[in-house]
Amino acid sequence: GAVVSQHPSRVICKSGTSVKIECRSLDFQATTMFWYRQFPKKSLMLMATSNEGSKATYEQGVEKDKFLINHASLTLSTLTVTSAHPEDSSFYICSARDEGGRNSGYNEQFFGPGTRLTVL
Amino acid sequence: EDKVVQSPLSLVVHEGDTVTLNCSYEVTNFRSLLWYKQEKKAPTFLFMLTSSGIEKKSGRLSSILDKKELFSILNITATQTGDSAVYLCAGGGSQGNLIFGKGTKLSVKP
Numbered sequence: 282g283a284v285v286s287q288h289p290s291r292v293i294c295k296s297g298t299s300v301k302i303e304c305r306s307l308d309f310q311a312t313t314m315f316w317y318r319q320f321p322k323k324s325l326m327l328m329a330t331s332n333e334g335s336k337a338t339y340e341q342g343v344e345k346d347k348f349l350i351n352h353a354s355l356t357l358s359t360l361t362v363t364s365a366h367p368e369d370s371s372f373y374i375c376s377a378r379d380e381g382g383r384n385s386g387y388n389e390q391f392f393g394p395g396t397r398l399t400v401l
Numbered sequence: 402e403d404k405v406v407q408s409p410l411s412l413v414v415h416e417g418d419t420v421t422l423n424c425s426y427e428v429t430n431f432r433s434l435l436w437y438k439q440e441k442k443a444p445t446f447l448f449m450l451t452s453s454g455i456e457k458k459s460g461r462l463s464s465i466l467d468k469k470e471l472f473s474i475l476n477i478t479a480t481q482t483g484d485s486a487v488y489l490c491a492g493g494g495s496q497g498n499l500i501f502g503k504g505t506k507l508s509v510k511p
Binding site: 287313315323324325326327330374378388389390391392393394395 | 432433435437442443444445446449489491493494496497498499500501502503504
């Protein structure tokens with residue numbers, strides 16, 4: 282299957298700082314990437330859909346000014362958590378859809394390994 | 402509101418047992434049902450089902466979809482300790498989005 286990477290895998294920061302998380306599709310192009318958040322023992326919650334070359338679509342209740350998404354190329358999307366607070370501590374996971382290649386399947390998403398964010 | 406409900410939420414079995422995990426869904430403009438296995442990190446893809454009644458198999462795992470009853474099951478036969486994980490079911494809509502269930506935590510004891 283397709284490979285998606287995330288960087289960093291783990292980050293610890295002080296309250297009030299901003300953190301950028303990168304999501305890359307390594308062997309395919311992804312017009313659409315998704316950002317999820319997962320709290321301990323909870324399921325994945327979709328935060329936003331990242332569209333290459335256009336603005337991201339945010340789910341209800343997700344602050345777009347706090348969670349900035351940039352999808353500048355067909356292989357890279359970034360999520361920046363601005364002015365992070367302890368309640369933003371979570372496991373952030375991105376996924377990408379291979380929309381034309383050998384891995385194509387309309388809903389099939391390939392997940393990155395996740396980023397564990399801890400805000401002190 | 403779209404939702405995906407999995408049952409049971411947790412399950413403890415012994416090696417060699419067969420387990421069945423359940424998933425019911427209500428997803429607007431439904432297109433597919435996906436199963437993922439999540440261990441310590443991000444989910445890994447298992448199956449994607451789009452048609453009713455066609456079983457998909459991969460080794461000891463198999464899954465089937467019933468679009469009339471809005472239901473899917475994931476079977477694991479001859480379970481091994483390495484099967485211990487959280488199994489996530491997700492319903493896919495026409496926007497390409499996925500709605501995840503809360504998962505079933507499977508623990509396989511030696």
